[in-house]
Amino acid sequence: MADQSTAPLPSMAPAPDKKPVVILCIGMAGSGKTTFLQRLNAHLHTERQVPYILNLDPAVTRVPFNANIDIRDTIDYKQVMNEYQLGPNGAILTSLNLFTTKFDQVLGFIEKRSSALDYVILDTPGQIEIFTWSASGSIITDTLAASYPTVLAYIIDTPRTTSPATFMSNMLYACSILYKTKLPFILVFNKTDVTPHDFAVEWMTDFEAYQRALSQDETYMSSLMNSMSLVLDEFYANLRYCGVSAVTGVGFDGFLERVAEARDEYYAEYKPELDRMVQEKQALRETEKKEHLERLLKDMTITEGAEVPLDQ
Numbered sequence: 001m002a003d004q005s006t007a008p009l010p011s012m013a014p015a016p017d018k019k020p021v022v023i024l025c026i027g028m029a030g031s032g033k034t035t036f037l038q039r040l041n042a043h044l045h046t047e048r049q050v051p052y053i054l055n056l057d058p059a060v061t062r063v064p065f066n067a068n069i070d071i072r073d074t075i076d077y078k079q080v081m082n083e084y085q086l087g088p089n090g091a092i093l094t095s096l097n098l099f100t101t102k103f104d105q106v107l108g109f110i111e112k113r114s115s116a117l118d119y120v121i122l123d124t125p126g127q128i129e130i131f132t133w134s135a136s137g138s139i140i141t142d143t144l145a146a147s148y149p150t151v152l153a154y155i156i157d158t159p160r161t162t163s164p165a166t167f168m169s170n171m172l173y174a175c176s177i178l179y180k181t182k183l184p185f186i187l188v189f190n191k192t193d194v195t196p197h198d199f200a201v202e203w204m205t206d207f208e209a210y211q212r213a214l215s216q217d218e219t220y221m222s223s224l225m226n227s228m229s230l231v232l233d234e235f236y237a238n239l240r241y242c243g244v245s246a247v248t249g250v251g252f253d254g255f256l257e258r259v260a261e262a263r264d265e266y267y268a269e270y271k272p273e274l275d276r277m278v279q280e281k282q283a284l285r286e287t288e289k290k291e292h293l294e295r296l297l298k299d300m301t302i303t304e305g306a307e308v309p310l311d312q
């Protein structure tokens, strides 16, 4: 595995305990993750903020940015397919699993440069479930979130989400990922140059507007979605979102503002909960250790045997 960074880092005065924010880009195939990353990378460079980029998609043919670490450098996805007799999705998953076994090295690379970095950005495989519902995806996410403020950017193909039914399934998917990872979450409505995301904002903030859109759908799905939308109301209430165009570059300042808010949420909510869990585990381990020791001492007293009076 290699750290491919080529350009020297611009001189920045790092704050003593400054940690880069990790942005995990996830989204359905074709939502524009890679283009989004390319644009974000360009945007950050113009702002003189330094990103460290990881490509975790072993099947991508062309990466239009300079990835510091690329899964394809260590794992040949086609070879994995042949060697393990797998189909495309199985091979992507296996490649990710193999890569995860070396993730400690990746962390080492990030750690070495972390004081000079502002962001660590990850591009994930096109098939969203391979990352979000796999053990390796969880290990990567949890490992990063244990060391760095980590946020999820869920990229949405806005022009393909304009029907109430597609919108609802996309939101339910986002909701399931949010509850699984519990990490700060940003909905990124991409491709707003084709379709502005105003309709989505309206549906998320005005329950009746979504109901009105639904009422035009007379299929059985409509009543199901009606009930579901009540569930999602709570999800929307705690959600951060923004609209961008990865092609024109519109909306990236807004995205970075959301990232800053999400980072604050990480420190205010996720990190204390993580620390609490670690402390709980440590306390449990201490109690178990004490119990073992007590049992051992008791066993030793028993085996010492009773005192036998000697014949006089």
Ligand SMILES: Nc1nc2c(ncn2[C@@H]2O[C@H](COP(=O)(O)OP(=O)(O)OP(=O)(O)O)[C@@H](O)[C@H]2O)c(=O)[nH]1
Residues within 6 Å of the ligand: 027, 028, 029, 030, 031, 032, 033, 034, 035, 036, 060, 125, 126, 127, 190, 191, 192, 193, 194, 244, 245, 246, 247, 248
């Ligand atoms: N008009 C427009 N097209 C976009 C935008 N972002 C991405 N696209 C196009 O959407 C298509 C898919 O973009 P990718 O960046 O490859 O999407 P992806 O999510 O990485 O795709 P997978 O690797 O299959 O997951 C490409 O044709 C892009 O040019 C955008 O903001 N506006």
